Each structure stands twice: as C-alpha cells, then as structure tokens.
Amino acid sequence: MRDELRWGIMGAAKIARTKLAPAIHAARGARLAALATSDPAKAAPFRAMAPQLEVHHDYAALLEDASIDAIYIPLPNHLHVEWTERALAAGKHVLCEKPIALRAQEIDRLIAARDGHGRLAAEAFMICHHPQWERVQALIAKGAIGRLAHVDGVFSYNNPDPDNIRNRPETGGGGLYDIGVYPCCATRLVTGAEPERVRADIRREGGVDTFARVWADFPGVTLSFSCGMRQGARQEMVFHGSEGWLRATAPFNAGDYDDARLELRGSDGRTVIERVPADQYRTMIEAFGESVRDGVPFACPLEFSRANQVMLDAIFAADPPE
Numbered sequence: 001m002r003d004e005l006r007w008g009i010m011g012a013a014k015i016a017r018t019k020l021a022p023a024i025h026a027a028r029g030a031r032l033a034a035l036a037t038s039d040p041a042k043a044a045p046f047r048a049m050a051p052q053l054e055v056h057h058d059y060a061a062l063l064e065d066a067s068i069d070a071i072y073i074p075l076p077n078h079l080h081v082e083w084t085e086r087a088l089a090a091g092k093h094v095l096c097e098k099p100i101a102l103r104a105q106e107i108d109r110l111i112a113a114r115d116g117h118g119r120l121a122a123e124a125f126m127i128c129h130h131p132q133w134e135r136v137q138a139l140i141a142k143g144a145i146g147r148l149a150h151v152d153g154v155f156s157y158n159n160p161d162p163d164n165i166r167n168r169p170e171t172g173g174g175g176l177y178d179i180g181v182y183p184c185c186a187t188r189l190v191t192g193a194e195p196e197r198v199r200a201d202i203r204r205e206g207g208v209d210t211f212a213r214v215w216a217d218f219p220g221v222t223l224s225f226s227c228g229m230r231q232g233a234r235q236e237m238v239f240h241g242s243e244g245w246l247r248a249t250a251p252f253n254a255g256d257y258d259d260a261r262l263e264l265r266g267s268d269g270r271t272v273i274e275r276v277p278a279d280q281y282r283t284m285i286e287a288f289g290e291s292v293r294d295g296v297p298f299a300c301p302l303e304f305s306r307a308n309q310v311m312l313d314a315i316f317a318a319d320p321p322e
Contacts, residue, residue: 077172146243153225
C-alpha cells in the first residue's frame, strides 16, 4: 500500500471546495489527486490547490481511475448510499458527508458492503476528530462538573432559498438531517450512551423540517436541543452537572462560527476558559489515512453512525407529518 493516500472528490460542492479539498491538500499522508465534475469552471479552485489534479467528467469515471485510493462524497443526501456502495464495489475507501443515509437500515447495507469489499467506509462527522471533544469527555469523566445531569444544545442558520438542496424533500433536505445530527452525535459521543426515549416538536415547510425542538432521555442524563434553518446563525452545547457546567462555544463549526473555547464553571464559582484550536477536517483526513494504512480504529465507524441515525429516525417518528 502506498504511504500516501490518493483522494478523489465526487462533485464540486461548496464544502468540498472550502473545507475537504484544503484539508486533504494539507493533511499528512494524503494527496488531492482527482475530481469528478461536468463543469470545468468548478474545477478551477481545486486545480489552484493541486495543479496536477485529474478532472473526470462523471462520477463513474472517477471510480474507474485505478490511481485513486479513497473517495470523498459530498453529493446531495439522497445519493449518499448509492455512491458509497458503488465506490466500495470499485475497491475504493469512502468518506461520505453526513447524513450517510436517510434511514438506519440503509446503513446496514453499507456495513455489509464495507465488510464484503474489505475497505474503510465512514461518515464525515468531523466533530469526532476535534480535540475539544476529547477534552469535554475527559473533563466530564474526571468529575469537573460533578455528575452530568443535563445537556442543552442549539444549532441554527437562516437559509430560505427554495432551490437549495436543504429546502428540497426529494434531495433529503431538512434541518434535522443537515444540523440536528450534531447535537445527537455530540451527546452520544460524550455520554457513550443511547437515548431510551425521544420526543419532538417539528415544524415543516414544503415537505422539509425547518425547525425542531427535541427532548431525549439517556440513562441518568437528559438532552434538549433545537435546530432550525430560519433563524440567525447560532450554535453551542452546554453540559450541566451537579457541581457546575461546561460550555462549548463553537461545538460544530469551530474556527468559522467562533473560536473553539470551553468554559468551565465549577462549584467554586470561578469560570475557567480553555481554547482548543484545530482544523477538524484535516485531523479527520489524517485519522482516515491512519485507519486505512495501520488499522487504527476510526473515531466514527459506521456502527456509531447507524446508532445516530436510529436516534434521528426516532425523532422523526415522534412527530410525523400530518
């Protein structure tokens, strides 16, 4: 196996252009080698980073490129399962944007394909690779806030564009699939547990959820969060314990929304602030490469993703459309 993982990107989506392509370009042991797009103009920013970039004019051609080891998939949500399966069948490792599927049982297919083809397939939950979350886990585990009792979360932005894929039901749009997955993921990551009961209040427009309030009961811990696509940008997670609380100021888009800071208020009434700078996309790409080359366990395996989708399925089932 090559020491350097050669990456191909399936589609010139904004997140690929602004986050993942630069992360691959900067990561140790990775090379941005190919892109699939039918629009030559969209390839220009990628070629500016990687002048030797091979540009394929369709997705199938990218999968046929024998020089490519791994595929990153930032396609619309409804295409994730199909192209992840096709990439695995082509012998490629796959990192797919979240949500990797729209139902938990679809991830069973991906687990079977991953195991059957002997390749790594994973969901691009970049927060699992940000060191601030390792620090949150460590602080709570050592009792810095006493016994964890409750978690509060919020994630919102304002996107009323009817042509945007997030506002279209046929492409798997909606706020819960796009950003509601993150408070679920973060709470499960920190507690190491799964919810026993879920309740939800979901508002919909044009067939997609635009705002949701969610309440979940974990063993010994409760969670409440909101997410929406019609409010000003806001995000935070607060972990409330018997002796204090811990707040993450930029839990999801660290470095863009705000600096990654952890604010810890203990039983003595003092607030201690820690800054945790990191490029969570680059660390994710490097971790993916280490898993492929050396068998290092990946922080977000498909089994973790499936359990997150089980929670999301339960949220939708708690307040179905009329």
